[in-house]
Amino acid sequence: MSSVTFEHVSKDFGTLSVLQDVHLHVNSGQFVALVGPSGTGKSTLLRMVAGLEPPTSGQVTVDGQSVRRPHASRTLVFQEHALLPWLTLQDNVALGLEFQGSPRSAARQQAVEWLARVSLGDFGTYYPHQVSGGMRQRAAIVRALAVRPRVLLLDEPFGALDALTRLQLQRELSGLWTGGNMTVLMVTHDVEEALYLADRVIVLGPRPGRVIADHPVPLPRPRSRTAPPLLTLRQRILADLGVDESSQLKEVTL
Numbered sequence: 001m002s003s004v005t006f007e008h009v010s011k012d013f014g015t016l017s018v019l020q021d022v023h024l025h026v027n028s029g030q031f032v033a034l035v036g037p038s039g040t041g042k043s044t045l046l047r048m049v050a051g052l053e054p055p056t057s058g059q060v061t062v063d064g065q066s067v068r069r070p071h072a073s074r075t076l077v078f079q080e081h082a083l084l085p086w087l088t089l090q091d092n093v094a095l096g097l098e099f100q101g102s103p104r105s106a107a108r109q110q111a112v113e114w115l116a117r118v119s120l121g122d123f124g125t126y127y128p129h130q131v132s133g134g135m136r137q138r139a140a141i142v143r144a145l146a147v148r149p150r151v152l153l154l155d156e157p158f159g160a161l162d163a164l165t166r167l168q169l170q171r172e173l174s175g176l177w178t179g180g181n182m183t184v185l186m187v188t189h190d191v192e193e194a195l196y197l198a199d200r201v202i203v204l205g206p207r208p209g210r211v212i213a214d215h216p217v218p219l220p221r222p223r224s225r226t227a228p229p230l231l232t233l234r235q236r237i238l239a240d241l242g243v244d245e246s247s248q249l250k251e252v253t254l
């Protein structure tokens, strides 16, 4: 587990000011969700923690050390799964473990165990194109978890999935995270997903993105999605985002 701090972080792409003076401290072991309108720099913040994008000013630190380049202790999972198509699910998961120095047989055994934790125990020998989108995304998530990163960065990890699969994967991630000690930063457009999973929901305002609200979610897990405190928080977050409640959307995504 590691703490992550954004200290007065700003980011410009050419003349476009994307982030302005973002100040945020994420405690070691915390699960933080970032929500906000499209184009406010949420993915850019994750890429900065991953070491893929430097801030224009300010700094991003992990455990007090300035992030300068990618490191295996910080893993990024995208919306589009990034499994290697020429490897089976089992070998995809095992690969990261082998990079870390596990002997091949031990890595493959661990990969089987990880896949079983997300109901993919019977699919280890399948190639990515032979399984569904939800199954691929599950495999991508356990591939990231298997190497036991200190910081897990999730960029709309369930965004491309149908609603039912998304709910199922949210439940699985909640279970996996409770058992694994790591710091998680997750970007999502789904306020309910943020409230179901996170310890804290950070709201970014319109571009140039900055933190406009920071809501703790003081509920133990597993959570009921309809718990009254969550519904109250949801209303507050939607108000922060300027979403009109009268639209009566059953499931609100931004």
Ligand SMILES: Nc1ncnc2c1ncn2[C@@H]1O[C@H](COP(=O)(O)OP(=O)(O)OP(=O)(O)O)[C@@H](O)[C@H]1O
Residues within 6 Å of the ligand: 013, 018, 036, 037, 038, 039, 040, 041, 042, 043, 044, 045, 187
């Ligand atoms: N490498 C880049 N070069 C130029 N512009 C970029 C680059 N990366 C991001 N941007 C711009 O920065 C802005 C913020 O992008 P980013 O993907 O971080 O936003 P976001 O909040 O994650 O958006 P969304 O919610 O739509 O995914 C966008 O206008 C995007 O075009």
